Amino acid sequence: xxxxxxxxxxxxxxxxxxxxxxxxxxxxxxxxxxxxxxxxxxxxxxxxxxxxxxxxxxxxxxxxxxxxxxxxxxxxxxxxxxxxxxxxxxxxxxxxxxxxxxxxxxxxxxxxxxxxxxxxxxxxxxxxxxxxxxxxxxxxxxxxxxxxxxxxxxxxxxxxxxxxxxxxxxxxxxxxxxxxxxxxxxxxxxxxxxxxxxxxxxxxxxxxxxxxxxxxxxxxxxxxxxxxxxxxxxxxxxxxxxxxxxxxxxxxxxxxxxxxxxxxxxxxxxxxxxxxxxxxxxxxxxxxxxxxxxxxxxxxxxxxxxxxxxxxxx
Amino acid sequence: xxxxxxxxxxxxxxxxxxxxxxxxxxxxxxxxxxxxxxxxxxxxxxxxxxxxxxxxxxxxxxxxxxxxxxxxxxxxxxxxxxxxxxxxxxxxxxxxxxxxxxxxxxxxxxxxxxxxxxxxxxxxxxxxxxxxxxxxxxxxxxxxxxxxxxxxxxxxxxxxxxxxxxxxxxxxxxxxxxxxxxxxxxxxxxxxxxxxxxxxxxxxxxxxxxxxxxxxxxxxxxxxxxxxxxxxxxxxxxxxxxxxxxxxxxx
Numbered sequence: 001x002x003x004x005x006x007x008x009x010x011x012x013x014x015x016x017x018x019x020x021x022x023x024x025x026x027x028x029x030x031x032x033x034x035x036x037x038x039x040x041x042x043x044x045x046x047x048x049x050x051x052x053x054x055x056x057x058x059x060x061x062x063x064x065x066x067x068x069x070x071x072x073x074x075x076x077x078x079x080x081x082x083x084x085x086x087x088x089x090x091x092x093x094x095x096x097x098x099x100x101x102x103x104x105x106x107x108x109x110x111x112x113x114x115x116x117x118x119x120x121x122x123x124x125x126x127x128x129x130x131x132x133x134x135x136x137x138x139x140x141x142x143x144x145x146x147x148x149x150x151x152x153x154x155x156x157x158x159x160x161x162x163x164x165x166x167x168x169x170x171x172x173x174x175x176x177x178x179x180x181x182x183x184x185x186x187x188x189x190x191x192x193x194x195x196x197x198x199x200x201x202x203x204x205x206x207x208x209x210x211x212x213x214x215x216x217x218x219x220x221x222x223x224x225x226x227x228x229x230x231x232x233x234x235x236x237x238x239x240x241x242x243x244x245x246x247x248x249x250x251x252x253x254x255x256x257x258x259x260x261x262x263x264x265x266x267x268x269x270x271x272x273x274x275x276x277x278x279x280x281x282x283x284x285x286x287x288x289x290x291x292x293x294x295x296x297x298x299x300x301x302x303x304x305x306x307x308x309x310x311x312x313x314x
Numbered sequence: 315x316x317x318x319x320x321x322x323x324x325x326x327x328x329x330x331x332x333x334x335x336x337x338x339x340x341x342x343x344x345x346x347x348x349x350x351x352x353x354x355x356x357x358x359x360x361x362x363x364x365x366x367x368x369x370x371x372x373x374x375x376x377x378x379x380x381x382x383x384x385x386x387x388x389x390x391x392x393x394x395x396x397x398x399x400x401x402x403x404x405x406x407x408x409x410x411x412x413x414x415x416x417x418x419x420x421x422x423x424x425x426x427x428x429x430x431x432x433x434x435x436x437x438x439x440x441x442x443x444x445x446x447x448x449x450x451x452x453x454x455x456x457x458x459x460x461x462x463x464x465x466x467x468x469x470x471x472x473x474x475x476x477x478x479x480x481x482x483x484x485x486x487x488x489x490x491x492x493x494x495x496x497x498x499x500x501x502x503x504x505x506x507x508x509x510x511x512x513x514x515x516x517x518x519x520x521x522x523x524x525x526x527x528x529x530x531x532x533x534x535x536x537x538x539x540x541x542x543x544x545x546x547x548x549x550x551x552x553x554x555x556x557x558x559x560x561x562x563x564x565x
Binding site: 062063198201202203205212213255 | 362363364384385386387388389392393394395399400401402403404408412413415416419420466
């Protein structure tokens with residue numbers, strides 16, 4: 001397993017070097033900062049999405065869920081749609097990236113806070129109930145967004161559409177620093193709970209039996225997951241499908257329950273996918289598409305492959 | 315000693331366990347018997363803090379379980395539920411190693427490894443210790459889970475229908491191991507069990523539950539009795555003594 005991790009690290013580093021140095025043509029002063037910003041955004045988002053999906057799947061004991069079921073992505077789209085609908089795309093305050101980022105991130109964190117508060121008010125509430133409520137809220141947000149999308153001017157809709165797919169092309173350095181600080185603090189807090197993840201993935205009864213204060217730990221982990229998802233979504237746009245993809249490839253590749261391998265492994269996979277995807281977007285497709293389209297396409301193909309393979313082995 | 319005082323549990327408006335008080339004797343096997351829906355498993359889950367109770371208290375060595383630290387409690391009392399479906403792919407040895415989590419928090423010391431090896435040997439699982447648990451038969455899997463609980467090395471072991479879906483041979487095997495744990499290691503074991511004859515042959519004390527209440531409790535001789543069992547199961551069960559053991563002929 002260590003060799004697999006080493007191979008993944010090496011490929012990630014190789015891709016990063018390729019991404020940073022390909023076709024520079026002497027313009028180092030311009031290329032390095034601009035690509036560096038993109039790379040930083042990719043590394044942060046990739047790591048955070050990978051970790052939050054692995055943790056979320058371990059909490060729910062389910063390999064096909066992603067944190068998007070909590071409705072955070074849909075809420076982000078609703079905020080964006082509502083902004084364009086109510087204020088118009090020419091509104092300077094709303095279109096200001098920093099304001100938009102802070103506003104969206106705060107609303108998403110607040111929403112999950114309220115959701116958890118309501119759900120966990122009664123002791124021993126089933127986690128699937130929380131997921132169900134999240135799913136319903138998410139669908140409601142989506143319907144509200146589509147309703148407003150139909151009403152707005154087609155030109156405004158085009159601007160909105162740009163936000164529906166994650167993109168690393170214009171992330172400002174202020175936001176990068178801010179996100180890094182928030183995420184680093186969250187990660188510091190997360191470190192206290194890492195050792196419980198293996199046991200939590202066994203299920204609730206086993207975890208309690210082995211002396212974990214289950215409700216306490218799971219609540220904290222869910223808050224951490226939603227901070228991760230909120231910040232990364234507000235930074236680059238909705239991209240939780242990537243988490244599903246890399247978490248599954250990670251499980252497939254490492255075939256272990258040990259989060260000490262799973263988490264670094266999926267982080268590396270996620271970085272490889274994003275850096276590789278971004279490289280393709282820039283050098284092969286010449287910016288005609290976005291990285292999340294490529295990820296969704298590759299991911300979709302991978303899952304179809306898995307389905308066909310599993311089907312045969314029956 | 316484990317003392318249960320006036321414990322109650324409701325699901326919706328339905329009372330499942332109704333003001334139950336009992337105490338569990340140390341160094342013995344106590345079996346909970348009773349018809350389906352009598353609240354046996356719910357009571358066991360409340361004693362082992364897997365579910366919360368609506369009223370009453372459970373004291374372990376004089377201390378309320380709710381006020382104990384989870385980790386300390388996991389070194390005193392362990393529990394195995396009747397349906398163990400772990401979604402993670404584990405080998406027998408990895409599963410048993412999880413039993414040491416309350417002591418090592420995931421980093422196994424040589425002492426932990428010794429406990430794991432001992433538990434595997436005790437359950438006669440050495441040959442399959444590197445097999446995945448989903449490749450094992452029902453009896454082997456049950457033994458692997460009990461080995462995990464053994465590695466946890468708690469004084470109290472609570473088992474919810476450990477014989478569920480096992481054939482006679484494996485049932486007897488499990489019960490003999492439990493008996494050995496009590497006699498050789500001084501453990502205290504509480505079981506939920508359906509077959510009154512297994513309860514009769516292998517336990518020291520029996521608690522009979524009905525409609526969420528204790529119908530009667532006492533030693534095996536007191537409970538395995540036609541009159542007492544009639545109250546519990548609403549059927550006549552003639553009791554025969556075969557080879558010194560009381561067997562209910564309920565067929």
